[in-house]
Amino acid sequence: MLDNVVDLSRLQFAVTALYHFLFVPLTIGMVWLLVIMESVWVMTGQQVYQDMTRFWGKLFGINFALGVTTGITMEFQFGTNWAYYSHYVGDIFGAPLAIEALMAFFLESTMIGLFFFGWNRMSRKQHLLATILMAVGTNLSALWILIANGWMQNPVGAEFSYQTMRMEMTDFAAVLLNPDAQAKFVHTVSAGYVTGAMFVLSISSWYLLRGRNVEFARKSFRIAAAFGFASVCSVIVLGDESGYTVGEAQQTKLAAIEAMWHTEPAPASFNLLAWPNEARMENDWQISIPWVMGLIGTRSISKQIPGIHEIIAQNRLRIRSGMLAVAALETLRRDGNDLAAKAQLATHRKDLGFGLLLKQYTADVAHASQPMIDAAARDTIPRVAPMFWSFRLMVGMGMTMLLLFAWAFWASLKGNFQQRPRLLKLALCCLPLPWLCCELGWVVAEYGRQPWTIYGVLPTRLSVSTLSVESLYGSLAGFVGFYSVLLVVEMLLMLRFARQGPGSLGTGRYDNETAH
């Protein structure tokens, strides 16, 4: 029963998070394209740039209106499905989430209101300022969410208190400037910029292939190609930084991503392709490039990257240390003045989470057997094959987009992209890639954090609320049904307005004008 509650709660959160993340990257990216288009309009006064801002802004608005509600349900789930998690880490996790909600509500939403209803009611410069603030608000929302998420990956600036049975913040600056959060933020927003650029590039290519709204599409294509090329380069460079911070803080995740079962002499080789065999804890076969992993993962030629077998051996020791922490905590819950227990907890506090991993095998953690310790140590490694392939698919698609944007940017510099139907068709076909990359990126980040909700601190199975399986199935079905309807509505609206093109503005300047 408990296993089902844990798995169903995880599934529900994964479904809502992955669904929510279909909307977020487009919002984050499109908003800066709107800033660029409107800035050109304000600077040059050319009408087509205002039309571009209004038309792409309309598609942005559809995405925002349908997507924004889906994030709220995730915040509700912290209270309903993850009550123990919320109590345990609420002191740290709650602050950035609250700031994000306030920022999204008051800055982002208000500026979006001004963007849509402020045309002809504000001066050009005032409206541009509202658009810029909308972009800043959208990106700052992402910052606070990723500070919260970065803390889940690398819990810095906090300490466990046995009196309150929760983590308490000791250093807000450390939480704010957490290297994981910073690397994750810039990598994620850059991925959003690529998504926005790909959206505009693909739809503009479609207009050009059909010979519709040519001038409008040419200008949109050019902006998207330049912005997309810069963004995709940023994603790759910042992804490398994000990978480096993972190597520093989450060795298990890095080892699983690389299917690196054994520690190699430095610098380690990179498994370009492999077939991870999790039962044997070996790769059946692999194609490796010498040195590359060591250089990427440690930025040195002398530092080793630990393999999975060696990490499991280290974690066995941490579990033994954690058993002493749990025993001390049990004593302190009975007698809060026991000095010996206080000293023991202080010594082994950093391994408390590892001791708690044994809870799924025994109620009496302090006397866990060696097979139980071995099993718990094995549990500290996330599933290798899904991590290995998710990461490689993400990188492969990222490289495809790099080539596409480089080609599109080069052709737009030359001014001959209209005569290159292959480029336009490729741009159209690549439309789903940024979304697939973003979803796979989240799989790597979140699935790779297992078996923890807070890495090294709180096991997932101790984070869930005591709910019934029936209620979880009910709410899961509700979410899937409601979100499916939203997705269908989004797709239909997007297709309708994309098909109509700038003609949907009713200005009389474009093809396929709608009656107004």
Next chain:
Amino acid sequence: MKKTPRKLSRELAWIIGIKVVLLLIIWKAFVAPNHVHVDAASVADNMLEATPASQHLEKNNAR
């Protein structure tokens, strides 16, 4: 017809107000009734006295 900035700000205030009311309704209808009470004692119970999954299953099957 051009609307005055005062009218626009009134419209935006209405929109924000409606959004607050909708959020409160969602909260009252779907979230508040499912409140899960958690405090230090219940976390200690959950963490330190939780029955392992295997035993939990055996108990449920025996029922």
